[in-house]
Amino acid sequence: MRIINHGINLRLKVNRQQEQLLKQHVGASRCIFNNALAAQKEYYNSDQKFMNYTELANQLPDLKRDQEYSWLKEIDSTCLQQSLKDLR
Numbered sequence: 001m002r003i004i005n006h007g008i009n010l011r012l013k014v015n016r017q018q019e020q021l022l023k024q025h026v027g028a029s030r031c032i033f034n035n036a037l038a039a040q041k042e043y044y045n046s047d048q049k050f051m052n053y054t055e056l057a058n059q060l061p062d063l064k065r066d067q068e069y070s071w072l073k074e075i076d077s078t079c080l081q082q083s084l085k086d087l088r
Contacts, residue, residue, distance in 0.1 A: 025079050028071075029079055036059075
């Protein structure tokens with residue numbers, strides 16, 4: 001698996017299962033980031049304020065219970081939380 005980020009070129013030696021797990025976590029991170037960004041935009045448009053990390057993180061359990069996002073239960077919670085921190 002090859003990863004290129006900001007001029008750093010990495011080559012990881014992983015098996016198929018590890019590669020699939022990495023792809024799932026990256027996809028989940030992107031999903032959470034985009035979902036939180038949309039929530040922030042909506043909240044800002046209505047109240048002219050942004051939600052803080054805690055308010056966003058408190059929405060994660062509800063999102064995991066949603067049938068459409070139930071696959072997030074398989075992803076490590078610190079990965080999802082970091083996506084919210086990256087939004088700041």
